[in-house]
Amino acid sequence: MTDTSQATIPQPYPFSAPHRLDVDPRYGQLRREEPLTRIRMPFGEPAWLATRYADVRTVLADPRFSRAASVGRDQPRNTPYQADEGILAMDPPEHTRLRRLAAKAFTARRVEELRPRTRAVAEELVAGMIDAGPPADLVAHLATPLPIRVICDLLGVPVTDQDRFHTWSEAVVSTTALSPETVESYIDQLIGYMAGLIAQRRETPTDDLIGAMVRARDENAERLTEQEVVQLAAGLLAAGHETTVTQIPNMLYVLLTEEGGWERLRAEPDLVPKAVEELMRFIPLGATAAFPRYATEDVELGGVLVRAGEPVVVSVHSANRDETVFTDPDRLDLAREVNPHLGFGHGVHHCIGAQLARMELQVVVETLLRRAPQLRLAVPVSELTWKRGLLVRGLTAMPVQW
């Protein structure tokens, strides 16, 4: 074990600007040679970066690595400002008490109840795209409206307001795409909008998730603040579509451009659930790291001593390509049998919407396989344009034909 925290010059991170859905080869080298390495993000103090699967899981689930301890620190981050991170800056038991308010609505059992309705929405949207005729933009016709309709139904947010909160939601995933002033203004508007919906529920109770959260909060007023509940609901709305909206085109892009993708699924449609897991592993959705964990005591990790008070960020993409866990990790294998990927994270902050996202992604792929089996890109890959300055990687548009 070596203690290099003071000795090494931290490397700028991310190592490279995101290019399509490529994974920087430096991660493979670091996993082999220097699994914990010193980095410096655009803002904040230097940090450790963990790249091996086992170390990443430890940082994400071991209580000696804390999110709450990041409050008040000069966090390694992508923006000049430090956002109020709400539930993502909490540890158990406070974190769990707040998360429990919403967790019930996102269990596998409850999500299954939403599948028929999601199928009907996907059918309607794909039919609309087919009616519009090729080439059609899959982002506008399907990838954007489907997750928004599903999360709005679940929360009880009027889908007619979607133009407003879709704009505001981008602030949550912006790194450089929006100015700090715009980010602040959008987040204030999103929070104000959600506070209004919550106030309505107090007047007129509802059975949707916001209504349930309001009831739970009023029954446990001593344990939950109003602000926590408003922030959580706003966070669910924003996260509930920015991620899936982006991942649907990413998945189809990979299926349509990688060997063993779309054609294989067309021949073996029963592979769809496994294929979605493999795509969650294979696609580096995040463009950079975020949410550093602070060591609350000295911890030996990846051959170095992380000292109490030092921050560690993780690369989920690197973990998902760890050759000690995944056979032939850089190959897309839609039938991969053993696939404990970290695409939805790990530990107490594991994506609350993971089951919902899985279901939506499965429904989208199944519907397109059935309704547009000859689906293909309508432009060369080099003409596709990618989003910039966001926490996530994704296509701005995806012209397809069938």
Added chain:
Amino acid sequence: MSQEEPGGWRVFVDPTRCIGSGICAGAAPTHFVLVDGLSRPVNEQIDPADAVLDAAESCPMEAIIVSDVAGGRIAPEP
């Protein structure tokens, strides 16, 4: 909490439902441990503990069942 006579609650993790999200091991590390990627209770008989209720109510697969000695369900709530 008494170490000699833990009791009152029983904890079961259904291995056919567990997806190894790590939520329980992170929320209640003295009660759950991941073995080969899946969660297991550290002890199957425990004294009542809020953290175990939190874990059971937070599990997306509802794989954690907490019951009393008579077998009555304590968590998760239906």
